[in-house]
Amino acid sequence: MFPQSATSAPQPTSAMPPATGLGSMRRAFAGHGTLIKHHSWLLDGQNMQVMGIRQTIFDKLVQRHLDKSDTSAENLTDQGLVDERRDYIRYRRKSTSVFIYATPAGNDLYISRATTVQPGFSLLRVIFFILLLAIVFVPFINVITTSSVAAASVSASARSFGAPAAPAPDGSAIGALFLWIFLLLFFSLPLVWVLVAALVRSIASLVLDGDFWVLLRPNSLTEFQRDEVALMEHTTDNVVREAMKQLGLDADKITAPPTGYQPAGRIRLI
16 A cells, blocks of 8 residues: 655645445544544645655564564544545554554644553453353253253153053242242343343444454553553654654654543443
């Protein structure tokens, strides 16, 4: 997507790509994790430098050789009635991705970076989910299995040659069985609704964010992940600043976020 030469003559591009079809239900960064930070800069009168700045940023990110990192060009579509697509540079390492966007804004040049995080599965959440499934479904399976075995035993006894017919179950046994089923439904029903709510939430996340297993991921960042986010954002801002200097632009415009580079600990509610 990006030309090999970083010094080729820049060409102006449209700030608003034309619509290409029907809209999308998915968010722009679907499949890449939760958006946790967004920062941007506006450079006065530099709209003609957009192609040069994109290529230079891409090349410099590759030249960083940060271990376990990957740089790629992404053409993303955001949710909406109009299918609008935008070109981003994605800089990924482990669970953190930084998306860099550059576009003309009238006579000016707009540059932004968005940080997403997609943590791995939480061991505690996986164990909790397995226990929840066991509490809800194992008793139902036991009731069905016990009833089936009892019915099969009665039927086999009745068909046995010379064996007396098995006595029919009395009312107390039937009443105990119905009481057991009632108590099972009474105590399991709230947990069933919890599972239904979790399923609805997971399907919504799959449609909007491309992540069905979102509830198995932690909703807060560890200290290691917070450091990872800070490292990626520091590196990205330094690269953008170096690209500005190389192209003779005002690198002083590329300032750090007012809140610093440390992200909030919590990334979503649940």
